[in-house]
Amino acid sequence: MSYRLYVRPVPPLADPAQNPEAFSYNWVLHDASGDTQARGTGDTQREIEQTLGQNALDNVLLIGLIPGDEALFCLADIPAKQSRYIQQALPYAVEEQIAQDIESVHLALGRHTDDGYRVAAIDEERMRHWVSLFSDWEHVRLDAIYPDASLLPVTEGGWSVCLDGEIALMVSDRGEWLSMHSVNLGMFAHTLAVPPSEEVVAEVPVTLYATEQEFDAQQTIVSEFKAPGRLLVRRETLELMPLELLAHAHHHHLSHPINLCQSRFSNRSDTASPFKPWKPLIAVAAVWFGIQIALEVGMGMYYERKASELQDRAMAIYREAFPGDRRTHAGNVRRVIEGQLRVAGSAGPDLDFITLMKYTGQEYAELPGGQSVTFNSVNFSRSRGELVVDVRAESYDRLSALRNGLSNQGLEAQIGSVVNESSGARGRLTVSGG
Incomplete structure (x- = not known):
């Protein structure tokens, strides 16, 4: 089962680069179904790790929440659709919205909307410190870092506000997040209540989240927020700490935050492949394999x-010895020569009737479907050393196969006077010593 550990530092925040041990955290542990399995407030990293270890949990996904004012929300109007071109154009698209050198800013790309691409911008050095703070924990691995306010559930057409002590977290329906001191909420509410001059006055829905104790402690601020008539305020009372609201909204996709762990700070490329340490050796092996194949x-x-x-030299020598043989080629020259040697060895320079008949009968017996070939008459001329056989077969191919078999034995075999009839083919097979 996959577990998620949501961790949010408790203010006042120390410098993550100077004293990470001074941090304490509010945290909540979710199982794969989004149910809370454990929670804690004001615990140190060591205490959280001990809790996970006692419950035999390992490889838990850690989601770090940083103050919303650490990252700036931007919109980038980029017409390109391919990821490579979007990344190239991104710094130029948001440069005017950022009040520092764009080279020192880490940009994280969010989802595309009608207004453009949502972008989170954070100082690169600060991002490096936050990644260091949430890395190398026991039993967990860093999965994402979000501005905390960006995880608030979105209110359609308006704003969501969560009171959290001296801090108020806010997010708009277009994804823009803000963190400010709660005492400034009244001024922010009056700003929302003033409509643009070119628009028709309409109510702006606002969802206000807080615990019952928080509502009681900040009644003045809540009443100031409700004062402007254009705001339609709806209260949602939290039974637990605001972190659980953020974790619930993230698990159920009620918000659209931007993960800051992208590009050079991406943690997925480091954990995706267990073969990364072996890449140099694999590269050497691949080069060696390529050379070996070549x-x-x-x-x-x-x-x-x-x-x-x-083969060409062998056939040239054979052609010199047998210039009249046109059927022998490099593929069968060895078999032809062996047949000729067998004939020469068994019969001497002159072949008699018995020898020629023996080889003819042998080839006849080896013909597939030999019963389809018949000998009508057999004649032998001693003076010419020739065996003449009147033969009939169901097709000329059978006659040709018989002739080729004799030729492969080193004999001179020819078929003449071939007549094709309805019942087959007949001809005269002449066999001599070659």
Whole structure:
């Protein structure tokens, strides 16, 4: 089961670069279904790690929430759709909205809306400190860092506000988040209540979240927020700390925050592949494998060329000895020569009737479907050393197969006087010693 640990530092905040041990955290642990399994307030990192260890939890996804004023909300109007071009154009699209050198700012890209791409901008050095603060915890791995206010549930067409002691968290329906001192809420409320001159006056829905104790403690601020008539304020009482509201909204996709862990601060590229330490060795092995394949292909081509040259030389020698033989080629020359040697060895320079008949009968017996070939008459001329057979077969292919078999034995075999009939083919097979 996958667990998520939401961690939010408790103010006043120490410098994460100077004294990370001085931080204490509010935290809540969710299971895969979004149910709260454990929570804590004002605990140190060590105490949270001990709680996870006691419950035998490991590889928990850590989601760090930083103060909303640490990151700035921007909109980027970029016509490109491919991710590579969007990343290239992003600094130029938001440069005028940021009051510091764009080279020292880390930009995180959010979802695309009708107004453009939502962007979170944070000082690069501060982002490095926050990543260091939430990294290397036992039993967890960093999954995301969000501005806390950006996780508030969105109120359609208006604003969501959460009272959290001296701080008020706010987010608009277009995703813009703010963090400010609660005492300034009245001024902010009057700003919302003043409509633009070119628009028709309409109510602005505002959802106000706080615990019952918080509502009682800040009645004056709440009443100032309700005073302007254009704001339609709806109160939502929290039973637990605001962090649980943020975690609930994130799990159920009631908000659209921007994960700051992108680009150079992305933690997914480091954990995605267990083979990262082996990449240099894999690269060397790949190069070696490529060289080996190229060498094998080269050697194969070399040997193939040499074999072709030897075949050509062998056939040239054979043609010199048997200039009239046009059926023998490099593929069967060895078998033809062996047959000729067998014939020469068994019959001597002159072949008699018995020898020629033996080879003819042997090839006849080896024909597939030999019963379809019949001998009508057999004649032998001693003076010419020729065996003449009148033969009939169901097709000329059978006659040709018989002739080729005799030729492969080193004999001179020819078919003449071929007549094709409805019942097959007949011809005269002449066999001699070659």
